[in-house]
Amino acid sequence: MSVRDDIAARMPGGDAGLILAVLATAYLLYVLAGVVLGYDLRGQLNSLATLTFYIGVFAMLSLALNLHWGYTGLFNIGIVGFMAVGVYVMALVSKPTFVAGGAAQVGGLGLPLWVGIIAGMVAAAVLGFVVALPALRLRADYLAIVTIAMSEIVRFSFLSGDLQQFQLFGSKVGFGGGSGLILDFVPPLEALFQSVGLWGVYLGFVDATKVIVPTNPKPVVDGLVYGLLLLTFVTVFFWLLKRTGESPFGRVLKAIREDEDVANALGKDTDRFKIKSFMLGCALMGLAGILWLMPQGAVTPNFFRPRVTFFVWIALIIGGAGSNTGSVLGGATFAALLYQGPRYFQNLVTTVLPNLDSPPGFGQAIGPLISQLDPVPFLLYTIDSIRQLQLVVMGLVLIWLMHNRPEGLLGHRKETASVISLSRPKAAAAATDGGSADGDVQTDGGVDVADNNGGVDDE
Amino acid sequence: MSDASQPVDDVATKVDEGALGSFASGVQTTEEYPLRVEGLRKSFGGITAVDGATFQVESGSLTGLIGPNGAGKSTTFNLITGMIKPDAGTVTFNGEDITGLDPHEVANRGMVRTFQIARELSEMTVLENMMLAPQRQRGEELWRSVLPGVRNDVREQEEELLERVWEVLDFFDIDHIAEEYAGNLSGGQRKLLEMARALLTDPDMLLLDEPFAGVNPTLEKKLLEHIHELREQGYTFLLVEHDMDLIMNNCEHVIVLHQGRVLTEGTPDDIRSNEEVIEAYLGGNV
Numbered sequence: 001m002s003v004r005d006d007i008a009a010r011m012p013g014g015d016a017g018l019i020l021a022v023l024a025t026a027y028l029l030y031v032l033a034g035v036v037l038g039y040d041l042r043g044q045l046n047s048l049a050t051l052t053f054y055i056g057v058f059a060m061l062s063l064a065l066n067l068h069w070g071y072t073g074l075f076n077i078g079i080v081g082f083m084a085v086g087v088y089v090m091a092l093v094s095k096p097t098f099v100a101g102g103a104a105q106v107g108g109l110g111l112p113l114w115v116g117i118i119a120g121m122v123a124a125a126v127l128g129f130v131v132a133l134p135a136l137r138l139r140a141d142y143l144a145i146v147t148i149a150m151s152e153i154v155r156f157s158f159l160s161g162d163l164q165q166f167q168l169f170g171s172k173v174g175f176g177g178g179s180g181l182i183l184d185f186v187p188p189l190e191a192l193f194q195s196v197g198l199w200g201v202y203l204g205f206v207d208a209t210k211v212i213v214p215t216n217p218k219p220v221v222d223g224l225v226y227g228l229l230l231l232t233f234v235t236v237f238f239w240l241l242k243r244t245g246e247s248p249f250g251r252v253l254k255a256i257r258e259d260e261d262v263a264n265a266l267g268k269d270t271d272r273f274k275i276k277s278f279m280l281g282c283a284l285m286g287l288a289g290i291l292w293l294m295p296q297g298a299v300t301p302n303f304f305r306p307r308v309t310f311f312v313w314i315a316l317i318i319g320g321a322g323s324n325t326g327s328v329l330g331g332a333t334f335a336a337l338l339y340q341g342p343r344y345f346q347n348l349v350t351t352v353l354p355n356l357d358s359p360p361g362f363g364q365a366i367g368p369l370i371s372q373l374d375p376v377p378f379l380l381y382t383i384d385s386i387r388q389l390q391l392v393v394m395g396l397v398l399i400w401l402m403h404n405r406p407e408g409l410l411g412h413r414k415e416t417a418s419v420i421s422l423s424r425p426k427a428a429a430a431a432t433d434g435g436s437a438d439g440d441v442q443t444d445g446g447v448d449v450a451d452n453n454g455g456v457d458d459e
Numbered sequence: 460m461s462d463a464s465q466p467v468d469d470v471a472t473k474v475d476e477g478a479l480g481s482f483a484s485g486v487q488t489t490e491e492y493p494l495r496v497e498g499l500r501k502s503f504g505g506i507t508a509v510d511g512a513t514f515q516v517e518s519g520s521l522t523g524l525i526g527p528n529g530a531g532k533s534t535t536f537n538l539i540t541g542m543i544k545p546d547a548g549t550v551t552f553n554g555e556d557i558t559g560l561d562p563h564e565v566a567n568r569g570m571v572r573t574f575q576i577a578r579e580l581s582e583m584t585v586l587e588n589m590m591l592a593p594q595r596q597r598g599e600e601l602w603r604s605v606l607p608g609v610r611n612d613v614r615e616q617e618e619e620l621l622e623r624v625w626e627v628l629d630f631f632d633i634d635h636i637a638e639e640y641a642g643n644l645s646g647g648q649r650k651l652l653e654m655a656r657a658l659l660t661d662p663d664m665l666l667l668d669e670p671f672a673g674v675n676p677t678l679e680k681k682l683l684e685h686i687h688e689l690r691e692q693g694y695t696f697l698l699v700e701h702d703m704d705l706i707m708n709n710c711e712h713v714i715v716l717h718q719g720r721v722l723t724e725g726t727p728d729d730i731r732s733n734e735e736v737i738e739a740y741l742g743g744n745v
Contacts, residue, residue: 243605247613248598251583251591258580265540265574267566267594267660276601322582419598419610419617422586424625424637 015325022329026051026336033344037351042213042220049223054339056230057292059331062315063237063324064284070321071245072277073257075144078131079312081151082124082282083289084304088158088175090120090290091299094185098172104182106165106174113191117290124286125279127154132278136271151306158301180300188294189222192229226295233291234328237284242324242415244280251417253277307391311339314394317401320408322415329409338394346386358384490554493518493664493695494570499538499548500719508534510719511548516664516712521686521696523706525730526716527740532699533575535716536668540572541565553663567594569663573670575699577649581642585633585652588641589624592659596620624659631655631685647678654685664695671705683709707731715739 030051034044068074094116095108135146158175165174193199209217244250252273255263264270293299319330358380359365365381368374492515499512509531516522526532537543539550541562549558552570580588598604598613628634631651650670657665671679700706707727714724717739730736
């Protein structure tokens, strides 16, 4: 319809091609930045692994949010709460049982990792159900208030001393409170490869990479492989949500987004559809949270501040709500440019111009600008504070997008909510062609296809 | 054309009946008066919008519901279709008490409404709007839509539905705008879309809330032709309308609401010569 569709249309491979092109561009930029920064191969690989990791988690989260907001019109600003519940329940189930004198202050139930992951997703979905039940019957903005309140309640609950440790099935378990929870289960990659009996093969592969990374290649390879695993999950999310959207189910969700009363008047039990969509999205958010924090070794409640929720929203808005392809693109763009980008930019500037001393405080930075119209100290100060300014940059990007491109990079996309293409079936097309020639064609049901002259005129 | 009523299972049968291929057989009304409204009452704060309205609608009729502004016509519609719940009174449809049911439950029982201001689903195409309407689609279950294998059943049904959707689009002469976003349609086209969409839900009875408001005379004539044609196939219509001439020329039965109550009812000629009606409309100054 306009530029964005043309981009996708001109792209070899269509949407997939577009996603690959954006990913390739991001990787190229990071490799170039790495070259300028003088990274060795190990540094380059680590930087790419980190980039892949964040692209993966933000793409997954914005896909899940797209189901809520883009498809169903559910204003969920408690994403991080569902992530937290997913991770903590997974930890509770999968951490090894408590051993006195160990590093971990509390234990878990000691069940396999995959059981924990499923339990975490189920817990997030159940929490979604509990939140949705009262809130979905109210207007959309109330759901927003309830969800953000819920996410803070979840954070404070995990912070509280009462849940720090307790007895469950006779073992000492808990959520660790404010000091955090050590995730001392088998590392996820090891668990994954062991479950398919390929752990030895994987270790052999790691050994072989010594040709490229001579010393201790395992963390580097682990990082890259985990990044690839995340991209696989992004693909699964995409597949699942595409099928969900392109179906009669997705059609009802879209109708609810557009006008719930109409969907209801057409005989759709909209509450049921909304709850199902909400629970599915929450489970996926829980899974994304698990995949984000599982390899980190420890988790603290204060990671789950509302700003993570808003990161996901920015990612979705960049990509364009309502489009799964857009969600992936938005997640990738956000991770590469807004989340990781500023740090790299700062590193680049300090590497290229190593001898610049930035002023120590705001006063010294702004003073020369006012008194001597000398902007250099102010610019240096800005670059030095870029991490703190990251949120400001995100805010500016958001404002710019809202003004100039509210539909996002790929918004307003025609992703038809149907299992099949809705163009006229061949049989029907033939019938109508005949119909317009004869002027009058009766179908088996007695419908006057080429109407107009068959109507009753009472006037 | 393919045989439209080839049931695959129970679910499919229901949908089959719903689509256009079998207009007449889709109507299952056995009652002489499918819709009975008795003593319906609804107050908003201190204002009684509907105050004991009692009437019934004859099967296969085109019944008009008229009344001056504020007579409670739209509220009555909302009460019948479950958009709002009545304070008192009952609504019976095809012999079943449907008082206080949710709108989707009412629609599932075969009574579907359209809205005064056409409420198309603007960011969906006309085709998506139409495909939404048929009841009890298999793919409305999430697992059926997602799981490989069973999705083929959904696909099969979608193909059947699509054929009927195109038939209805042809019937209403809006097939040329099928791929458009509904939001880009003109006011009149939206009205057509809304009626076409309502028809695809397989209703026995259609409640039309001012279907001719803001519609040009040519399209109005066309809409009327459609309504008459459908009525001959057995559909029952209840119509709220402001345009007296239009009601008088087209409806065989007219119900006049005034201050939330049925003032009188009868044939257009009865109504035309009824002093009370004239008084109600003109404020008693005639």
